[in-house]
Amino acid sequence: MLSFSEKDPQFMPLYRSFHESMRNLFGCRVYKISVDAGFDCPNRDGTKSSGGCLFCDARGSSSRTHQEGTSLQEQILKNIAVRKQRYKGEKFIIYFQSFTNTYAPIEVLQEKYDTALKTHPDIVGISIATRPDCVDEEKLDLIASYQKTFPYVCIEYGLQTIHDTTLQKINRHENFSDFVHALELSKKRTISTCAHIIIGLPEEGRQEILETADAMAQYALDGVKIHVLVAMKNTPLADYYQQGLWKPLSFSASISLICDFIEHLPSECVIHRIAGNGHPQHLIAPLWMKEKKQEIIPEVIKEFTKRSTHQGSHCLFFTSL
Numbered sequence: 001m002l003s004f005s006e007k008d009p010q011f012m013p014l015y016r017s018f019h020e021s022m023r024n025l026f027g028c029r030v031y032k033i034s035v036d037a038g039f040d041c042p043n044r045d046g047t048k049s050s051g052g053c054l055f056c057d058a059r060g061s062s063s064r065t066h067q068e069g070t071s072l073q074e075q076i077l078k079n080i081a082v083r084k085q086r087y088k089g090e091k092f093i094i095y096f097q098s099f100t101n102t103y104a105p106i107e108v109l110q111e112k113y114d115t116a117l118k119t120h121p122d123i124v125g126i127s128i129a130t131r132p133d134c135v136d137e138e139k140l141d142l143i144a145s146y147q148k149t150f151p152y153v154c155i156e157y158g159l160q161t162i163h164d165t166t167l168q169k170i171n172r173h174e175n176f177s178d179f180v181h182a183l184e185l186s187k188k189r190t191i192s193t194c195a196h197i198i199i200g201l202p203e204e205g206r207q208e209i210l211e212t213a214d215a216m217a218q219y220a221l222d223g224v225k226i227h228v229l230v231a232m233k234n235t236p237l238a239d240y241y242q243q244g245l246w247k248p249l250s251f252s253a254s255i256s257l258i259c260d261f262i263e264h265l266p267s268e269c270v271i272h273r274i275a276g277n278g279h280p281q282h283l284i285a286p287l288w289m290k291e292k293k294q295e296i297i298p299e300v301i302k303e304f305t306k307r308s309t310h311q312g313s314h315c316l317f318f319t320s321l
């Protein structure tokens with residue numbers, strides 16, 4: 001994949017991909033192993049709300065393996081075996097993906113994280129997806145403690161946008177200030193940070209999206225994950241779509257906005273992922289995501305080439321390129 005490469009000095013980097021950054025760190029192929037540890041979410045269990053975020057499909061925006069009775073160890077061993085055989089993966093990062101993975105008492109968190117990390121000798125790190133309002137000093141101390149044993153420890157915050165009015169519209173029940181506070185606590189402990197961002201949120205245009213990108217640069221996020229908003233079955237967003245209250249982005253608009261977003265990020269920021277999750281069977285809109293999902297990255301590369309730009313080209317903050 002075209003991205004950052006140190007092998008060819010003439011090679012112009014377009015964006016810093018997660019796989020490339022892991023190869024630089026570990027010198028081999030590293031894959032994330034997604035797990036469902038059976039956590040819930042305060043935005044679904046009635047603590048903050050019972051409806052969930054506008055786009056959340058009640059499976060925690062990912063596969064709900066836990067409900068099928070698969071233990072943490074089984075999930076990890078099975079996924080590692082597949083990654084080794086199919087993709088020649090050598091090292092692995094356990095990715096606590098489903099729902100809110102710091103939403104439990106500290107003893108429960110420690111038991112789950114410890115269990116996962118001990119499952120296989122080729123595990124080199126942990127990445128924990130959560131809501132910014134679900135961390136505190138004690139939980140982050142626990143997460144930071146894994147840095148003594150593992151070279152990669154990351155926390156992935158579901159931010160989506162920096163705009164509080166949008167966060168309110170999507171029923172997020174938290175504010176940008178919650179994210180800033182969680183980020184400060186994480187950075188104080190040198191935990192690697194990643195923010196999940198959504199492009200195509202209701203009533204957000206290019207300006208709002210670029211303001212979010214600029215904030216990521218300003219707050220020096222170590223990484224971002226860029227999603228294009230999709231409506232999945234049984235979500236409030238699917239109802240919005242069917243009532244004509246939300247119009248999904250076209251394929252070409254998505255490519256253009258993804259490139260705009262990445263141009264505003266500093267070159268050091270790792271792009272964990274472009275596009276997003278969601279099983280095609282459950283997709284309601286946009287339907288192009290079914291056939292064209294694999295074309296997103298090649299098209300992003302084409303668009304950068306056409307523009308003669310790359311990650312950091314329009315970054316307002318320090319970039320080493």
Ligand code: SF4
Nearest residue numbers: 041043052053056099
């Ligand atoms: S915070 Fe995550 S799991 Fe909870 S409702 Fe929102 S998208 Fe779903």
